[in-house]
Amino acid sequence: MGRTLYDKIWDEHVVHTEEDGTAVLYIDRHLVHEVTSPQAYEGLRQAGRKVWRVSSVVATADHNTPTTGWERGYAGIADPISKEQITTLDANIAEFGAAAFFPFLSQRQGIVHVIGPENGATLPGMTVVCGDSHTSTHGAFGALAHGIGTSEVEHVLATQTLLAKKAKNLLIKVEGQLAKGVTAKDIVLAIIGRIGTAGGTGYTIEFAGSAIRALSMEGRMTVCNMAIEAGARAGLVAVDDKTIDYLKGRPLSPNGVEWDQAVAYWRSLHSDPDATFDTVVELDATKIVPQVTWGTSPEMVLGIDARVPDPDKEKDASKRGAIERALQYMGLEPGKPLNDIFVDKVFIGSCTNSRIEDMREAAAMVKKLGQKVAKNVRLAMVVPGSGLVKAQAEREGLHEIFKAAGFEWREPGCSMCLAMNADRLEPGERCASTSNRNFEGRQGAGGRTHLVSPAMAAAAAVHGHFVDVRTLA
Ligand SMILES: CC(C)[C@H](C(=O)O)[C@@H](O)C(=O)O
Numbered sequence: 001m002g003r004t005l006y007d008k009i010w011d012e013h014v015v016h017t018e019e020d021g022t023a024v025l026y027i028d029r030h031l032v033h034e035v036t037s038p039q040a041y042e043g044l045r046q047a048g049r050k051v052w053r054v055s056s057v058v059a060t061a062d063h064n065t066p067t068t069g070w071e072r073g074y075a076g077i078a079d080p081i082s083k084e085q086i087t088t089l090d091a092n093i094a095e096f097g098a099a100a101f102f103p104f105l106s107q108r109q110g111i112v113h114v115i116g117p118e119n120g121a122t123l124p125g126m127t128v129v130c131g132d133s134h135t136s137t138h139g140a141f142g143a144l145a146h147g148i149g150t151s152e153v154e155h156v157l158a159t160q161t162l163l164a165k166k167a168k169n170l171l172i173k174v175e176g177q178l179a180k181g182v183t184a185k186d187i188v189l190a191i192i193g194r195i196g197t198a199g200g201t202g203y204t205i206e207f208a209g210s211a212i213r214a215l216s217m218e219g220r221m222t223v224c225n226m227a228i229e230a231g232a233r234a235g236l237v238a239v240d241d242k243t244i245d246y247l248k249g250r251p252l253s254p255n256g257v258e259w260d261q262a263v264a265y266w267r268s269l270h271s272d273p274d275a276t277f278d279t280v281v282e283l284d285a286t287k288i289v290p291q292v293t294w295g296t297s298p299e300m301v302l303g304i305d306a307r308v309p310d311p312d313k314e315k316d317a318s319k320r321g322a323i324e325r326a327l328q329y330m331g332l333e334p335g336k337p338l339n340d341i342f343v344d345k346v347f348i349g350s351c352t353n354s355r356i357e358d359m360r361e362a363a364a365m366v367k368k369l370g371q372k373v374a375k376n377v378r379l380a381m382v383v384p385g386s387g388l389v390k391a392q393a394e395r396e397g398l399h400e401i402f403k404a405a406g407f408e409w410r411e412p413g414c415s416m417c418l419a420m421n422a423d424r425l426e427p428g429e430r431c432a433s434t435s436n437r438n439f440e441g442r443q444g445a446g447g448r449t450h451l452v453s454p455a456m457a458a459a460a461a462v463h464g465h466f467v468d469v470r471t472l473a
């Protein structure tokens with residue numbers, strides 16, 4: 001019987017399965033950041049344990065790092081708790097070791113889900129874990145990657161294994177060509193709009209179809225990044241030439257004979273033609289329009305040509321209540337066209353959309369519009385996902401386009417994706433954001449988040465309100 005890509009990677013890594021289905025899974029790559037690792041290392045220390053396979057660990061500081069003031073070094077980290085988390089990671093890696101460590105201020109530092117792939121730390125067929133829910137991102141490389149909790153971080157550090165139960169297989173097929181201006185972010189928001197934030201619960205999602213094949217690796221990472229917002233712990237895309245080309249020559253990628261052997265294996269990393277999925281969902285890419293979230297969950301999303309929903313039209317009482325609460329929090333009136341929503345801040349960044357292609361997409365929109373950030377927008381910021389992305393963008397002159405238009409060009413990190421560092425929304429502020437979560441208070445207490453693509457965020461910054469980027473071509 002044919003196997004899915006998920007089945008194949010799972011089978012390769014199972015060490016043992018209990019009668020109730022609980023499996024011991026071997027872990028190839030462990031990505032570590034400063035938020036979810038301190039207690040795990042402390043646990044090892046107290047038990048007198050070492051890290052089982054130091055060469056599997058790749059670490060960086062990202063959530064708490066400031067995006068300004070790097071010239072002041074560690075003194076530039078204003079918040080004492082942030083500073084402590086960052087220095088604790090430094091000390092833990094110094095004591096326990098890692099294959100690679102990109103600390104605060106280093107040139108390769110960045111968001112863990114950006115630096116993993118760009119350094120070749122994420123390879124096809126691997127099991128990848130990180131104490132972070134957006135680890136699903138790495139599934140874009142045909143790796144089985146998912147987030148784990150702090151106690152599991154300790155377990156993996158100590159044993160190189162994870163206890164897990166196999167999920168079901170969900171195939172999401174997106175067929176057809178995207179319209180101009182419609183991007184990977186719009187695909188994944190449209191998927192979540194369709195299946196809901198619980199649609200993928202209990203599944204590993206494989207994203208397939210011609211629209212997914214046509215995406216760059218960056219685009220595939222954007223899609224897999226938000227698999228977790230669709231309820232699935234892991235998302236996958238089959239390996240193809242793009243995957244292999246992306247990885248060639250990366251610092252931690254294999255080379256020489258090992259590269260050839262690896263590529264031969266990687267080419268088997270796709271679902272067999274006769275593989276069966278527990279559930280199949282199909283989307284027509286030609287019908288996807290630029291998406292904007294209007295509420296406080298990623299599933300509260302509509303095309304830019306829509307209006308804010310009217311709770312009175314919802315028959316289901318609990319859904320009606322959810323819409324009412326969301327609209328109240330978001331300060332929105334039913335029936336308002338989405339393109340009449342004005343924003344106070346714009347954030348282009350996060351592990352969803354801070355790679356070089358996202359920077360290019362946003363810069364191209366700013367350049368095309370040829371105007372400055374609108375007067376009503378208090379702050380428009382672009383935060384590259386890593387030091388390497390920043391350097392590449394600067395080589396291409398993208399920072400000059402942003403700065404000339406009035407955007408701030410910052411140092412890499414999670415930044416305003418979540419309020420764990422100095423970048424945040426003030427109560428009541430409304431933000432066009434390229435991140436992945438729009439929960440209440442996510443970007444700061446009382447802050448209002450609208451999730452969009454980089455092109456949509458750039459256009460909102462210049463116009464001061466949302467606009468359909470398809471009309472700007
Ligand atoms: C801080 C971390 C544990 C968290 C996560 O797991 O995703 C964060 O990255 C987020 O995006 O909410």
Ligand code: SF4
Nearest residue numbers: 134350351414417418
């Ligand atoms: S950028 Fe945002 S979603 Fe991604 S790891 Fe950082 S906080 Fe989490």
